Amino acid sequence: DKAGFKHFMAKEIHEQPSTIAEAVRAYLPVGDDAVTLPDGGLDFTGIDRVVMVACGTAYYACLTAKYWFEQLARLPVEVDIASEFRYREPPVAARTLALFVSQSGETADTLAALRYCAGKAERIVSVVNVPESSIARESDLALPIHAGVEIGVASTKAFTCQLSVLLILALKAATDRGALTADDLADHIAALRGLPASINAALDQEPAMESVAKRLAEARDILFLGRGLMYPLALEGALKLKEISYIHAEAYASGELKHGPIALIDNQVPVVVMAPRDELFDKSVSNMQEVMAREGKVLLISDDKGISEAGDGVWQTIRMPRVHDSLAPILYALPAQLLAYHTAVAKGTDVDQPRNLAKSVTVE
Numbered sequence: 373d374k375a376g377f378k379h380f381m382a383k384e385i386h387e388q389p390s391t392i393a394e395a396v397r398a399y400l401p402v403g404d405d406a407v408t409l410p411d412g413g414l415d416f417t418g419i420d421r422v423v424m425v426a427c428g429t430a431y432y433a434c435l436t437a438k439y440w441f442e443q444l445a446r447l448p449v450e451v452d453i454a455s456e457f458r459y460r461e462p463p464v465a466a467r468t469l470a471l472f473v474s475q476s477g478e479t480a481d482t483l484a485a486l487r488y489c490a491g492k493a494e495r496i497v498s499v500v501n502v503p504e505s506s507i508a509r510e511s512d513l514a515l516p517i518h519a520g521v522e523i524g525v526a527s528t529k530a531f532t533c534q535l536s537v538l539l540i541l542a543l544k545a546a547t548d549r550g551a552l553t554a555d556d557l558a559d560h561i562a563a564l565r566g567l568p569a570s571i572n573a574a575l576d577q578e579p580a581m582e583s584v585a586k587r588l589a590e591a592r593d594i595l596f597l598g599r600g601l602m603y604p605l606a607l608e609g610a611l612k613l614k615e616i617s618y619i620h621a622e623a624y625a626s627g628e629l630k631h632g633p634i635a636l637i638d639n640q641v642p643v644v645v646m647a648p649r650d651e652l653f654d655k656s657v658s659n660m661q662e663v664m665a666r667e668g669k670v671l672l673i674s675d676d677k678g679i680s681e682a683g684d685g686v687w688q689t690i691r692m693p694r695v696h697d698s699l700a701p702i703l704y705a706l707p708a709q710l711l712a713y714h715t716a717v718a719k720g721t722d723v724d725q726p727r728n729l730a731k732s733v734t735v736e
């Protein structure tokens with residue numbers, strides 16, 4: 373049942389205010405300013421490092437979480453693609469938390485990586501959407517993301533719920549390790565509880581995204597740029613666009629632009645810059661100027677302040693509400709998803725069942 377939407381993907385994108393609210397409520401019960409984990413939980417005091425393993429969109433959720441665990445909890449994190457990890461057979465040091473992220477909980481490479489870590493890591497934890505899945509069952513602790521059934525092959529609501537749960541887990545790690553003040557914790561919790569309202573405000577910008585998407589649909593190549601927490605999201609935006617619109621898209625950390633990809637820029641190439649007005653914003657402005665100086669078409673996704681400070685010469689803008697810096701990748705997932713969605717609709721592709729892809733990749 374598509375609930376009146378043309379595609380499951382559209383329905384699932386619009387469900388995000390409620391799915392995120394559900395995930396936040398499950399781990400941050402109302403009336404208590406502390407993280408609650410199921411099934412005896414997890415104590416990070418015995419953990420020295422985290423290894424996160426996943427595929428596709430779930431891998432990008434892990435890359436985002438690396439920033440949170442490292443910045444908030446001062447806990448070193450390695451992130452790996454499951455198909456690389458499993459065959460590289462890396463050493464797993466004592467006091468390592470092995471963390472697997474999977475919507476389906478059945479992805480063959482992720483499951484094999486989990487089995488490799490069993491008996492080696494201190495704890496095996498998974499972040500899954502399907503609680504009865506193989507990955508959930510074989511973990512010491514499974515953390516459900518509460519996204520509900522996701523039908524569209526392109527993952528949307530599962531991604532933002534994965535991010536929400538991973539941020540909450542990083543807050544737990546930060547608290548256990550004494551790395552976060554009570555005030556900072558309270559700020560993060562309040563911001564997470566307010567996130568569904570900001571997601572709704574982002575959804576209000578859908579008409580602007582739809583009209584930009586019609587222009588993107590004419591492009592042959594599109595670049596996505598982001599810094600810090602926005603870098604993994606740039607990767608996710610490029611994946612989403614490729615997957616359903618079949619337009620070639622690539623993402624780079626903005627600072628990498630001048631190390632090669634800037635050679636691709638000309639007046640045919642839209643460059644999507646995801647940049648809330650955070651402490652790295654000035655750096656992103658310099659990167660945009662480098663693109664514009666070569667006639668590249670910058671699509672800036674930012675907040676009011678960022679858009680006004682970016683100045684003239686930007687091709688298109690999409691306006692996001694202002695949120696706590698840590699939460700920006702969750703909020704900015706919305707324009708990444710909606711741009712891909714409307715570009716695909718403009719191109720007339722099969723949005724829910726893109727060619728050559730399966731929802732659950734249970735074979736290598």
Ligand code: M6R
Pocket residue numbers: 427428429430473474475476477478479482525526527528612615731732733
């Ligand atoms: O079920 P999983 O989360 O383990 O799936 C991982 C990837 O196959 C999945 O995220 C894929 O990249 C999506 N189609 C992306 O939209």
